[in-house]
Amino acid sequence: QVQLVESGGDSVQAGGSLRLSCTASGSILAVDAMGWYRHTPRNPVGEREIVAHITTGGFRNYADAVRGRFTISRGNAKNTIYLQMNELKPEDSGSYYCNLLEYEGATPVALWPWGQGTQVTVSP
Helix, strand or coil, rough: EEEEEEECCCCCEEECCCCEEEEEECCCCCCCCCEEEECCCCCCCCCCEEEEEECCCCCCEECCCCCCCEEECCCCCCCEEEEECCCCCCHCCCEEEEEEEEEEECCCEECCCCCCCEEEECCC
């Protein structure tokens, strides 16, 4: 089993910044990548949209809505990633989750049950 712990969420005003952290622990075998997802009020219940992912080789990919504002990175500790979020907008508000990923073709697929997530609230 793998445990996913996210932190760093907060309430900020539009234009502000936050840095989210994620640590995965447990019985982790080799994975293709790690990534950040979010659930916002625009998503159906239980559906998360991928925000950014980073491969073991360091290749980064971003959703169009966040490209240029968010940066995903790996920590020095194994299975740790961060999400630096700048120029936050109210539509970025939601619960943010991380996961270990594998790729089915070019599509990242989350491997493990979700953690508790961390809440981001951006006020106008």
